[in-house]
Amino acid sequence: MKNGLHGTGLTELNAVVAVATHKNFRAAASELGLSPSTLSHAIAALEKRLGVRLFHRTTRSVALSDAGEDFLARVKPALATLAEAMESVDAHQKTPTGTLRINASALVARRILMPIVLEYLRRHPDVRVELVAEDKPVDIVADGFDAGVRLAGSIPRDMVAVPCSGDTRFIVVGSKKYLRARGVPQTPADLVEHECIRYRMSNGTIYRWELSRSGEELAVDVKGRLTLDDDEAVVAAALGGAGLAYVSAWNVDDALAAGQLVQVLGDWTPPEPGVCLYYPAHRHASASLRALVALIRERHRPARAETHARG
Structure with a gap:
């Protein structure tokens, strides 16, 4: 066993702990900032040096072997002690660098x-x-x-x-010109009568407006002819009278204060x-x-x- 541990570093030992914790190579690799293949190779190399199999692997599961259970029980406390030692040393560093x-x-x-x-x-x-x-x-x-x-x-x-x-709020806003022409929605159901500026998220889906009041929660798939994927473009479109927009209050506080935009459905957009x-x-x-x-x-x-x- 002593010979088997020759050349073993903290990366391999932390890899064993992470895989044992997650029971999944991909999740363990994400925690350690490694690719799944790199992690798998590290575990395999350690097993080869030790001469025992630490994990039983199938296409659907990962589980510690008996040898792996014993190894983990001995290694985990040692790693915790090392981490405490490093933290103690780092605490003496007065100037962040x-x-x-x-x-x-x-x-x-x-x-x-x-x-x-x-x-x-x-x-x-x-x-x-x-x-x-x-x-x-x-x-x-x-x-x-x-x-x-x-x-x-x-x-x-x-x-x-x-x-x-x-706290912050996501709110529904529209320009005075738009609201004069189309009216002010009083309930989420009224949104079907309005042009709404839709937002496409980074994963390609259209964002549903999240509204809630007195425990009732809605995710409204609004309709509209304009779809954008940039917050500032959404605000610009609302300022230009293109329709109602669902935006962060942080993004439009100046426009609200200046009267360029008006909040509607305020009782359906509580702070979070x-x-x-x-x-x-x-x-x-x-x-x-x-x-x-x-x-x-x-x-x-x-x-x-x-x-x-x-x-």
Whole structure:
């Protein structure tokens, strides 16, 4: 066994723990930021060095062998001890350094995150921040990000989430010119009589407007001649009188204040939890990430500053 472990690194040992936890190579690979084939080769190479099979594999399942159970029972506590040692050493690092990679939707990056990032850079001159703004769903672990920023309701369950904003609302708006010509809808059923600006999501589906009141929840497949895939284009179309639009209030607060747009169906668009910075619960947070979390808590102090995300 001693000879079999020669050349074995933390990657292989963490791979065993991840596969045993997920019972699935693809999910374990995503957690570790590896491709499934790379993970499979790492496990196979370790088994070859050890001279035993750690997992029983079929096309539908992955399960620990008896040898694998024993190996995991001994390795897992050792890895936990190593992680604690690394965390203890890292805690002594007073000045955050290195590159912090963050992923956020374009609107959140522009309206919520940029002021935080600029203050963070001012306080921590030895840190570089790479902020990637994109609206498609992202696996921050697989794509190599330290953290993401998204609406609370869209954050995976296995992440730690730190609130960055107050509640937000998605609302229905139209221009005064359009509403004078077509009337003001009083209920969601009235939307069938209106031109609605539809939104195509990154996966190709048309977004259904999510409306709710007093426990009643609707997902309305609105009709309209104009379909767009960009939030700013949707707002521009609404300003131009093309129809009603369902948008984030953050995107139209200036237009509402100026009277260029008018909110309708307000009692059907209640507030919902805002955006959170999130990062993997299983991964040790670097000094740079901890400093960003501290800044966010300083700027935004809800009753519960940090929680595990829910769906």
